[in-house]
Amino acid sequence: MKVKIEYAKGETSKEDLMALQSFIERKKIKGVSKVGLATQRPKKGEMGAGIASALTALIGSATEPLTTLAMALVEWVKLERSEIRLVGTSGAEICISGKVKDKDLQNALEKFFTQEKANVKAGAKRASRPTPPPPPQGQQPDGNK
Helix, strand or coil, X not given: CEEEEEECXXXXXXXXXXXXHHHHHHHCCCCEEEEEEEEXXXXXXXXXXXXXXXXXXXXXXXXHHHHHHHHHHHHHHHHHCCCEEEEXXXXXXXXXXXXXXXXXXXXXXXXXHHHHHHHHHHHHHHHHCCCCCCCCCCCCCHHHC
16 A cells, blocks of 8 residues: 655645654654655656655555554654645545644544545446447447437
8 A cells, every 4th residue: 555644734834844854764654665855746747756745655455554554653743843645546535733642643544444444345346347349330329419
């Protein structure tokens, strides 16, 4: 599972993101295979890779690495007095603040993991459906009479 880690409020500097990246890497979380900078797409007419806007982390399929990562992010948030948002590839998200309680975080993580898994599964089902064949040449579809 790929997770995006971003600051919840406004834009942040590349230095802040790199500090967070090194913090996560120093934690050596088992199951988190890669943490890297994610960049925004360049705006129309701009050249280059775009501005660094978040981090991405590749997490194993078990919930333990995600829980450990979230606990590390709670520690970071308490140090930096900020809020961080975890966003899954299918759109599931959690907002982590310094005031979060362990039990609430655990419940939120379970919901996040379940929603992410269900969204990915639903997307896979949608992708595996065969597409209907196009109408024969020279005939218009029924709705356009």
